[in-house]
Amino acid sequence: MESFVLNEQPLEGWSCNYTDALTPLRTLKENDIFLVCDALGNIPGNCRTTSMGLFCADTRYLSRMELRLNGQPPVLLSGTADAGYAATMRMTNSFEEGGLQPDSVGISRSIVLCGGVFEHIELTNYSSHPVDISLSLSFGADFADLFEVRGFHRARRGQSLRPGGELPADTIVLAYRGLDEQVMETRIHFNQLPDRIDGTSASWNFLLKPHQQVQVEYRMLLLREGESASYTPAPATFEQARATAQSAQQAWRQSVTQIHSNNDLFNQALERSTRDLFLLRILLPEGHSVAAGVPWFATLFGRDSIITASQTLLLEPAIARETLKLLAHFQGKADNPWRDEQPGKILHEIRRGELARCQEVPHTPYYGTVDATPLWLMLLAEYYAWTADIGLLRELWPNALAAMAWIDRQCDEQPGPLRGYLAYRRQSERGLANQGWKDSDDCIVHADGRRATGAIALCEVQGYVYASKVRLAQLAPLFGDEELAEVWYKQAQDLKERFNRDFWLNEQDYCALALDGEGRLVEGISSNPGHCLLTGILSRDHRQAVAERLTAPDLFSGWGIRTLHSLSPAFNPIGYHTGSVWPHDNSLVALGLRSVGAVSQMLEIGSVLFEVAQNQPLYRLPELFCGFTRDAQDSLLASYPVACSPQAWAAGSLFQILQAMVNLVPDAPGNCLRIIEPVLPSWLSSLELKNLRVGTSVLDLRFEVSGGSTSCRITNKRGNLRVIVEA
Structure with missing residues (x-):
């Protein structure tokens, strides 16, 4: 590793009115690297934005990347990032300078991610006379941790560095030493020697004859402590990178279930979801899974990865296999309040950035989720039903026993009226206040809009516990433990009886959102009870009432089921979990509706989700969208300003809807x-x-x-x- 000295120059670009919500962005991802840039392929260097940059291992390795022609930004003619791992932009000049007429130079820009960043730039002189052209590429890197990008304030941070010796004439290096003393570098190698390198900018001067073309390429490596920060090996050239990434995507696409219908728009939406699931795959040293979403959640999550794997069993059971194994590897082993960890618990989220390494955040990993553990058990049973993979079941059975022991221990330790229910209460001072899938601070509310306090027992979590008990009771005899199977089955039936008594709102004829720390019903009318339909915990009368209530106008916006009904004082159609619509939430509800025979409601939800997808850029379902009412006067879908796109469980939603329609019930062990x-x-x-x-x-x-x-x-x-x- 080269020596570095401190760079006393201030970090660039920390104040601007530039916002992601108002700017068309392109998002590229390959394994653990992702790039968020503007429509030109640039990361503007004169402004700080909420998500733009090149990221790897929860670190922003580029906060500036600007291409200019004769000192000016080009004009976009067309562009696409359809492949997901690559973007191509066709541009031209719009200025008149030194005899260069507007629209006389063609600029083709292609960016590929594959273990690093590769770019190919081609300039063509379309005028009838020679022209002088100056091409410049400028770079900058703040090496901000992703939590910093999202607004986390640090009292101090590391030092920007500059190389201590002479660099090769074809190389730019950006470097930073973190508070943990680890050195991170962004190293850029140009295939054509620049005429000038001025700090972090490279420029070339060309005299182009009529219709002459010139090309410039570079290879960018992301390093930590002198080693690649990415777990994907970087090829040597742009063409090799493009071919490698394309081949990997095509091979995966051909290996999964092929789905085709008579509706071309539906086919395109499914194709986009399939490609997104490939892009969101993530390789860690410990194994494979699916990252939750870009830009904020491009890492392993417990709940998100489990639900995505369950949604896509019809498409590719290997996603579930890899996810089960990876989460089992990180299963909680000790009582650690800082990380909300207990033995047997499945993680919520893992991070590898500087803040995690310095213990400024507890995500090493962080375990603040109440539902990932029963969901993991449910996925294990579902995967076995699809595959009859007795080898994996045998391998993970000790993990299953540990997970169930954690559930039982938590249920037994709840105080007073919550005893016997799986509830959460934050332990870590840097942890989440709410630890179900709706994990924002303001999402668990009473009927009058007040936030619920104390320990919280969510309705759907009790359903997950019930389903995990029933399903594992069916598997325990495979290991000669009929007695344990009987215990789990009896516990499930007892839970079902208590749940239908304690969680039911008689006046509303609906299921409560939760029980709070005092054992009071949290009467906010929400989408959460829809998940209970799928688990089987509701009695016959109660499941029919829930099914009918879910599509009432205050919950169903016309674009989907809202997270919170519109009559609540806490309702906000732009709220993250207080009135917005989430595709994965709706697909889980749709599958639950199908399980109780509410076929027409299931088809209605599936139809509107498909309609949302076909009206989105690239036919891609976003993480969420706003919950405004759809009517004849206001029929436009309102996007959520900073929704992740792509998002794994949004990409999985259409496959879950498809499963609800065709209603496949696999029993691979029974052939x-x-x-x-x-x-x-x-x-x-x-x-x-x-x-x-x-x-x-x-x-x-x-x-x-x-x-x-x-x-x-x-x-x-x-x-x-x-x-x-x-x-």
Whole structure:
């Protein structure tokens, strides 16, 4: 590693009115690297923004990247980041200087992520006479931790560095030493020697003949302590990087279930979701999983990764396998209040940036989630039903026992009226106040809008516990433990009886959002009880009431089910969890509606989510959107200003909706697949699933609508799986 000296220059770009919400952005991701830039491919150097930059390992390795022609930014003609790992922009000049006419120079800019950043720039003189052109590329790096980018204030931070000796003439190095003494570098190598390197800017001067082209490329490596900060090896050239990234995406795309319908827009939305799931894959030294979302959540999460894996079992069961193993590796082993950790608990989030390394935040990993542990158990049972992977089940059974022991211990230790329910209360001073999927500070509210206080027992979490008890009771006999199976089953039935008594709002004929620390019902009408439908914890009468209530006008906006109903004093259609609409929340509710026979409501939710997707850039469902009422006078969908896009469980939502429609019930251990009363919406008349894997068998299915009913036939099968279609 080279020697460095302190750089006393102030960090660039810390005040500006530039906001992501008002600026068209491009987002690229490859494994653990992601880039958020403007439509030109630039990261403006004269302003600090909320999310723009090049990030790896929760660190912003670039806070400035600007291409200029003759000192001016180019004008965009067209551009795309459709591939996800790459962006291409066609641009031109708009100025008149030194005989250079406007729109006379073509600029083609291509950026690829693959273990680093690779850029190819091509300039073409389209005028009829020679022109003098100056091309410049300027870089800057604040090496801010992602928490800093999001607004975390540090009393002090590390030092910007500059190389202590002579650099090669084709290289720019940006460097920083953190408070943990680790040195991070952004190292840029140009394939064509610049005419001038001035600090962090490189420039080239060209005299181009009519229709002459010139090209410039560079390779950017991200380093920590002299080693690659990314877990993906970086190729040597731009073409190798593009070919490597493209080949990896194509190979994954061909290995998963192929889905095609008669509706081209639906096909494009599914294709986008499939590509996004590939892009969001993340490789850590400990294993593989899916990152939650870009830009804020490009790391391993417990709840998000589990739900995404469950949503996509129909598409690729390996996502669930990898996620189960990785989360088991990080399962809690000790009582650590700083990290909200207890033995057997599944993590919430892990970070690798400077703040985590310096223990300024508890994300090493952080365990402040109440639902990831029962959700992990549910996923383990679901994965086994799809695959009959007894090897993984046997490997993870000790983790399952530890997870269930954590649930039982937490339920037993709750005070007074919460005893027997799984509840949360923050331990870490830097942790989350609310620890369900709605984890913002203001989201758990009483009917009068007051925030619930004390320990909180969420309704859907009790449903998750019930489902995990029932499903693991079915697996315990595989390990010769019929007695444990009976205990879990009895505990589940007792929980169901108590839950339907303690959580029910008789006057509203609906399920309460939660019980608070005093055992009082939290009567806010929310989407949370919709998750209870899927788990089976609601009694017959109660599940029918919940199903009907979910699509009432105060909860259903016309674009989906709101997180909080519009009659609440706390309702805010722009609130993160207090009135907005989340695709994954709706897809879970839709699957629950299907499980209780509310088919028309399920199809309504599925149809509006598809409508949202087809009206989004790139047909991509966002993390969330606003909960304004849709009517004849106001039929436009309102975007949430800083929603993550892509977001894993949003990408998984359409596959979960599809599962709700075709209603596949796998029993791979029993070598059987049941398809129970499949139904397609009015906008689909045919649907094909190819390369669908259940156990060791692979099959192709075709669904068609005829005479108002949906039929299913097997068009190909490899293996001896029994397929039973129940019309």
